[in-house]
Amino acid sequence: MQFEIAYKWVFWLAALPIVVFLILPPLHKKRSGLIAPFFRRAAAVSNQHVKRRAWVSRKNILTWIALCLCWLCLLAAASSPRYVGKPAKKTKTVRSFLIATDISFSMATTDWVVGGRRYSRWGAIKSIMKGFVKDRKSDQVGLVMFGTNAYLQSPFTTDLETVSWLMDQTEVGMAGQMTSIGSAIAYGIKVFKQDTIKQKVMLLLTDGIDGGQDILPLDAAQAAKRDSITIYTIGIGQAKGSGGYDLDEKTLKDIARTTGGQYFNAMNTGQLRKIYATLDKLQPVVYDEDTYRPVVLLYYYPLAAAVLLALAAPLINGIINLFRRSS
The missing domain is CATH 3.40.50.410 (von Willebrand factor, type A domain)
Structure with a gap:
C-alpha cells in the first residue's frame, strides 16, 4: 500500500482566504453604548463632536493560526488522501x-x-x-x-x-x-x-x-x-x-x-x-x-481535525479575552 493524494489541485485554494481578506472590506459591527445624562454637556465642554461609530473585531494570533490550520485541514480532506494497493485483477x-x-x-x-x-x-x-x-x-x-x-x-x-x-x-x-x-x-x-x-x-x-x-x-x-x-x-x-x-x-x-x-x-x-x-x-x-486497485480512504482524519480546530478557535479567543480583562 502506498500513500497518494487524488486531487492535488485542491491545495491551490490554500491562498484563497488571503485573497478574500485583501479584497473584501472588514466587517463592521455595531454595539450599544450607555449615554449618561451629562454626556451631551461633557461633550460640549470638551469641544468634541459626537458621532455614531462601528468597531472591527481583532483576533489574536493563536485564533488566526487555528483558523488557518482549519482551512488547510479542510483542503486536505477535499484532496481525498488515500492508501492505494497494487493493481489487481x-x-x-x-x-x-x-x-x-x-x-x-x-x-x-x-x-x-x-x-x-x-x-x-x-x-x-x-x-x-x-x-x-x-x-x-x-x-x-x-x-x-x-x-x-x-x-x-x-x-x-x-x-x-x-x-x-x-x-x-x-x-x-x-x-x-x-x-x-x-x-x-x-x-x-x-x-x-x-x-x-x-x-x-x-x-x-x-x-x-x-x-x-x-x-x-x-x-x-x-x-x-x-x-x-x-x-x-x-x-x-x-x-x-x-x-x-x-x-x-x-x-x-x-x-x-x-x-x-x-x-x-x-x-x-x-x-x-x-x-x-x-x-x-x-x-x-x-x-x-476487471483491473482494480484496493483503496483505503483517509479523508476523515483531516476532516475531524478541521472540526476540532473550528471548535477550538472561539474557545481560544474567549480565554485570551478573559485574561486581558482580568489583567
Whole structure:
C-alpha cells in the first residue's frame, strides 16, 4: 500500500482566504453604548463632536493560526488522501455451466473400481465431478438432478464449494427410479431462461435410456438449440446390447450433434477423467478480468481535525479575552 493524494489541485485554494481578506472590506459591527445624562454637556465642554461609530473585531494570533490550520485541514480532506494497493485483477463470470445428472436407481450399480475398491456409479462420478466443478473458476455452475422427474439442486452460482457440498448431499433415487432425459433437458432450458449470461453450456450424464412419457429427448434438444444452449452428453457404461447395459448411445449422440456439442462414453473413472480434460479443452475456462486497485480512504482524519480546530478557535479567543480583562 502506498500513500497518494487524488486531487492535488485542491491545495491551490490554500491562498484563497488571503485573497478574500485583501479584497473584501472588514466587517463592521455595531454595539450599544450607555449615554449618561451629562454626556451631551461633557461633550460640549470638551469641544468634541459626537458621532455614531462601528468597531472591527481583532483576533489574536493563536485564533488566526487555528483558523488557518482549519482551512488547510479542510483542503486536505477535499484532496481525498488515500492508501492505494497494487493493481489487481478480478475475474468476471462469463458463462453459465449447468450439470444435469442422472440419479435413477441404476446409478447405484457398484461396477466401478477405484483404488481396488468397488464403488457405485454415482459415488465414483460424484468424487471426480467435484474436481471438475472446482476448476470452473470463471463459470457460474448449476446442478439439475433427474430420474423420473427433474429438480434443481443448485441454482447458478459462483460459490463452487457450495455446489460440491450440495452434490455430496444428493443420493440415488431421490428423483425417482426411471430416467427422463427429455424432461431433464427441458428443465435445464427453464433454468437457463432465468439467467442473463449469454454463453450457455449443459453437461448431461446418464447411464440409461429415456423412459419419460412427456417430452422426447430430441424435441428437447431442438428447443435447447433455439435457445443457443450447447449440450455435451456423457454415457455411463456400455451401450445397449453390448453386455447387458441399458444405455442409449444413439440418442445421446443425436442430442449432442443437434446442439453443437459432443458425446463421450465412460466405462471407468480413468475414462471419465479424460472426458473432463477434453471438456476443459472444448470449453476452456475463459477469464474476463476487471483491473482494480484496493483503496483505503483517509479523508476523515483531516476532516475531524478541521472540526476540532473550528471548535477550538472561539474557545481560544474567549480565554485570551478573559485574561486581558482580568489583567
